[in-house]
Amino acid sequence: MSTPDDKTKGVSAETGGEEAVASFKGVDEKEQGEGPGGFIVLFFIIGFVASLIIGWVIFPKLLYSQKRQPVDFNHVLHVETVDNGCESCHIFREDGSYAGVPKLAQCADCHQEVQGDSPQEKIFVEEYVAKEKEVPWLVYSKQPDCVFFSHTVHVKLAGMDCVTCHGPIGESTSLKPYEENRLTGYSRDIWGKSMTGIKKNSWDRMKMDDCAECHEKETGRKSSVQTDKDACFVCHK
Amino acid sequence: MKEEQSKEKVKKFGMVIDLDKCTGCGACMVACMAENNVPFKEDESKKLDSITWLRIYKLTNGKSFPDADICYLPRPCQHCGGKGDHGHSPCVSVCPATATDYNKETGIVSQIYTRCFGCRYCMAACPYHARYFNWWDPVWPDGMEKYLSPNVSVRMRGVVEKCSFCFHRYQLAMDKAYYEGRREIEETEYQTACTQSCPANAIAFGDLNNSGHAVYELKKDKNAFRLLERLQTNPKVYYLSSREWVRRAGDNYLKDEKK
Numbered sequence: 125m126s127t128p129d130d131k132t133k134g135v136s137a138e139t140g141g142e143e144a145v146a147s148f149k150g151v152d153e154k155e156q157g158e159g160p161g162g163f164i165v166l167f168f169i170i171g172f173v174a175s176l177i178i179g180w181v182i183f184p185k186l187l188y189s190q191k192r193q194p195v196d197f198n199h200v201l202h203v204e205t206v207d208n209g210c211e212s213c214h215i216f217r218e219d220g221s222y223a224g225v226p227k228l229a230q231c232a233d234c235h236q237e238v239q240g241d242s243p244q245e246k247i248f249v250e251e252y253v254a255k256e257k258e259v260p261w262l263v264y265s266k267q268p269d270c271v272f273f274s275h276t277v278h279v280k281l282a283g284m285d286c287v288t289c290h291g292p293i294g295e296s297t298s299l300k301p302y303e304e305n306r307l308t309g310y311s312r313d314i315w316g317k318s319m320t321g322i323k324k325n326s327w328d329r330m331k332m333d334d335c336a337e338c339h340e341k342e343t344g345r346k347s348s349v350q351t352d353k354d355a356c357f358v359c360h361k
Numbered sequence: 362m363k364e365e366q367s368k369e370k371v372k373k374f375g376m377v378i379d380l381d382k383c384t385g386c387g388a389c390m391v392a393c394m395a396e397n398n399v400p401f402k403e404d405e406s407k408k409l410d411s412i413t414w415l416r417i418y419k420l421t422n423g424k425s426f427p428d429a430d431i432c433y434l435p436r437p438c439q440h441c442g443g444k445g446d447h448g449h450s451p452c453v454s455v456c457p458a459t460a461t462d463y464n465k466e467t468g469i470v471s472q473i474y475t476r477c478f479g480c481r482y483c484m485a486a487c488p489y490h491a492r493y494f495n496w497w498d499p500v501w502p503d504g505m506e507k508y509l510s511p512n513v514s515v516r517m518r519g520v521v522e523k524c525s526f527c528f529h530r531y532q533l534a535m536d537k538a539y540y541e542g543r544r545e546i547e548e549t550e551y552q553t554a555c556t557q558s559c560p561a562n563a564i565a566f567g568d569l570n571n572s573g574h575a576v577y578e579l580k581k582d583k584n585a586f587r588l589l590e591r592l593q594t595n596p597k598v599y600y601l602s603s604r605e606w607v608r609r610a611g612d613n614y615l616k617d618e619k620k
């Protein structure tokens with residue numbers, strides 16, 4: 125009858141004994157100085173720093189491939205010669221849709237022949253205008269297929285500035301490299317440059333949360349039953 | 362006062378389908394599939410697998426000649442307002458992923474494919490079988506990708522899809538209005554693909570809250586009814602039929618029950 129009890133008692137006594145020995149050893153080590161403990165800390169720090177470097181520096185480099193635009197476009201030069209700012213080339217159509225990057229025909233209006241001495245213009249005229257081939261521009265702000273974005277609402281109705289979302293691209297003399305996420309195929313401008321997700325300018329990132337944040341602040345609409353924010357079928361299609 | 366004004370502006374898009382006019386030709390189903398990039402299968406008769414945002418059901422009165430009668434009933438998503446019309450439709454209430462949502466400004470129940478993780482709770486909740494699951498990735502016949510509409514995103518395997526009342530058409534119509542400096546659209550500017558394709562003019566679509574729209578009066582017709590009204594799902598699709606047995610078929614009545 126009393127055997128099981130005895131056994132458990134015996135076991136607990138044994139483990140207790142081991143614990144005591146272990147803790148005694150620990151005390152011993154500390155007394156003997158920083159020896160193996162110091163190594164462990166050092167290895168931890170080295171490993172920690174290494175994984176931080178891999179995660180924050182090397183991985184983003186590997187994740188994004190860099191592509192150059194087919195023609196290096198000078199925005200400053202063009203903005204100086206047109207009268208209607210961005211909308212001179214990035215036009216709205218009469219049905220309220222937005223044309224985005226101009227088509228070749230629009231550029232060819234002026235660039236039937238080489239006008240200046242820029243080598244980039246020469247490439248453009250010879251390779252594209254002469255051959256009547258559309259330029260395969262890489263669009264930095266291209267959103268996934270499930271996104272409905274209306275330029276008309278933001279620019280015509282809300283009177284927003286292009287800079288708010290696109291940054292001072294009109295002040296650039298050359299086009300930056302297009303960084304493409306190797307996994308998703310989306311532009312880096314969607315996720316943003318900073319891996320930490322810290323945003324300094326309104327145009328640093330173009331993720332759903334960034335749209336939602338501004339919508340909450342500016343429209344204050346609460347038409348969604350699920351989220352009590354702006355409805356899903358506003359920016360989705 | 363302010364609240365009254367904002368209440369007036371709230372839209373409630375809905376449909377009135379005249380079953381006396383519907384011939385069951387299926388033009389609306391075809392138009393819907395083309396408009397919304399709905400994938401089709403080699404064997405469309407396999408109903409566990411096929412996807413039809415708008416489906417036509419054939420009702421029969423169960424009698425034999427000469428009293429036999431049939432009726433065709435097109436069934437889109439009913440865009441249920443839920444009990445008390447607060448937007449808690451059956452599907453919206455159960456979705457754990459916030460993938461389906463009720464828009465209080467238009468009354469439209471949205472489905473966000475990229476958000477849905479395919480648990481299919483909503484399919485179980487929907488009393489109208491309006492929701493469909495993508496068991497497979499869509500396969501388009503060679504070259505047909507070029508015919509897909511860019512206004513509706515295509516779906517992938519593992520998500521649920523359903524009728525959106527051609528919401529993209531509303532978005533585009535509003536864009537045009539904003540461009541022209543208007544803040545509202547006319548009835549004709551936003552019409553669903555099925556409405557426009559119906560050769561019998563059986564489907565009317567518009568804002569149920571707007572007295573200027575055809576559906577406003579039509580829904581008050583003495584022959585108007587909604588499907589499974591007793592569940593209090595508050596559908597925004599009304600049906601008209603002059604035939605008593607059809608109106609009764611809209612709900613599950615007991616044999617001896619008086620309506």
Ligand code: SF4
Nearest residue numbers: 438439440441452487
């Ligand atoms: S008909 Fe079904 S899918 Fe449509 S709103 Fe009602 S419950 Fe949801």
Ligand code: SF4
Nearest residue numbers: 456477478480481483
């Ligand atoms: S299947 Fe998708 S939409 Fe339906 S309840 Fe699940 S997550 Fe929500």
